Amino acid sequence: MSKIYEKAPAKINLVLDVLRKREDGFHEVEMIMTMVDLADRLEMEELPRDQIVLSSQAGFIPLDEKNLAFQAARLIKERYGVKRGVYIHLDKQIPVAAGLAGGSSDAAAALKGLNRLWDLRLPREELELLGAELGSDVPFCIRGGTAVARGRGEKLESVSPPPQCWVVLAKPPINVSTADVYGKFRVNDVKRHPSVPRMLDALSRQSFPDMCAALGNVLENVTLHRYPEVRQIKECMIKAGADGVLMSGSGPTVFGLVSKEMKVARVYNALRGFCKEVFVVRMLT
Ligand SMILES: C[C@](O)(CO)[C@H](O)COP(=O)(O)OP(=O)(O)OC[C@H]1O[C@@H](n2ccc(N)nc2=O)[C@H](O)[C@@H]1O
Numbered sequence: 001m002s003k004i005y006e007k008a009p010a011k012i013n014l015v016l017d018v019l020r021k022r023e024d025g026f027h028e029v030e031m032i033m034t035m036v037d038l039a040d041r042l043e044m045e046e047l048p049r050d051q052i053v054l055s056s057q058a059g060f061i062p063l064d065e066k067n068l069a070f071q072a073a074r075l076i077k078e079r080y081g082v083k084r085g086v087y088i089h090l091d092k093q094i095p096v097a098a099g100l101a102g103g104s105s106d107a108a109a110a111l112k113g114l115n116r117l118w119d120l121r122l123p124r125e126e127l128e129l130l131g132a133e134l135g136s137d138v139p140f141c142i143r144g145g146t147a148v149a150r151g152r153g154e155k156l157e158s159v160s161p162p163p164q165c166w167v168v169l170a171k172p173p174i175n176v177s178t179a180d181v182y183g184k185f186r187v188n189d190v191k192r193h194p195s196v197p198r199m200l201d202a203l204s205r206q207s208f209p210d211m212c213a214a215l216g217n218v219l220e221n222v223t224l225h226r227y228p229e230v231r232q233i234k235e236c237m238i239k240a241g242a243d244g245v246l247m248s249g250s251g252p253t254v255f256g257l258v259s260k261e262m263k264v265a266r267v268y269n270a271l272r273g274f275c276k277e278v279f280v281v282r283m284l285t
């Protein structure tokens, strides 16, 4: 029986701005997201019975309907009346509740993989619409590449990829709930909104220094205020010589952009003193 494999990469937010709180409780955002080369891997295989079964080597994530990959499989199966079963093995590499969209990317990979396994031939736009039902970051994870995201994150416009560089990711041992961070966020407290056009200009000119200067995330202050260790990680990365440093999503992962290979080891080693989960990756361009 044939197996299908899908990679589920992590995302970082180069820009995350919040414009206002909406009537439906979500926030109107303006973000620029891009994928990095740290990925979960999903293996999908037909089951002889009509059931969704999920397994993982990671002991710390739910494997039932609370898992976003499970929810994705159930959604596509029910929506298109598929009467077949699937066994999904999730090789989890992306830290959980980290601001790296790990669960969202698993859901996206499950939708893409099952579209192939069950020969549904759904166009990408339809998968993105399905993905939006599972979470605000899922449509971007289906699209991949680099994109501006608006609305609650589901309205996408693909843009130029960032200039190539090293990305050091550091996640302190705390789990941050996205709902909590948005819940504590007050748009009137924002002193300076990051500029999406400025970042787009840096990307279109492939200017690494200008990209670093245009980084910005308005959720950072909420998480930094609550978790001083995130602030310490930022300071440590800057001191160690990272060229641009920002918290990703609602945190707590902080990423540092580094252009010169000889500087990467210094940043990595400095961070290892603070937290166990440190990764050196490349942008997925
Ligand atoms: C922080 C980011 O990861 C940045 O990319 C996203 O904005 C959040 O994306 P996500 O984790 O896929 O978010 P969802 O699962 O859709 O929503 C989780 C919770 O975050 C809040 N939320 C999320 C997205 C948004 N635009 N406004 C919100 O207020 C809502 O309280 C929601 O209940």
Ligand SMILES: Nc1ncnc2c1ncn2[C@@H]1O[C@H](COP(=O)(O)OP(=O)(O)OP(=O)(O)O)[C@@H](O)[C@H]1O
Residues within 6 Å of the ligand: 061, 062, 066, 067, 068, 069, 095, 096, 097, 098, 099, 100, 101, 102, 103, 104, 106, 107, 137, 176, 178, 249, 250, 251
């Ligand atoms: N496939 C999955 N992988 C990781 N966590 C999952 C998954 N499915 C459900 N979860 C649950 O979702 C919560 C958030 O996990 P996730 O890793 O997606 O957060 P995140 O990286 O902060 O996402 P985002 O950046 O989109 O806000 C965790 O509490 C976890 O138990």
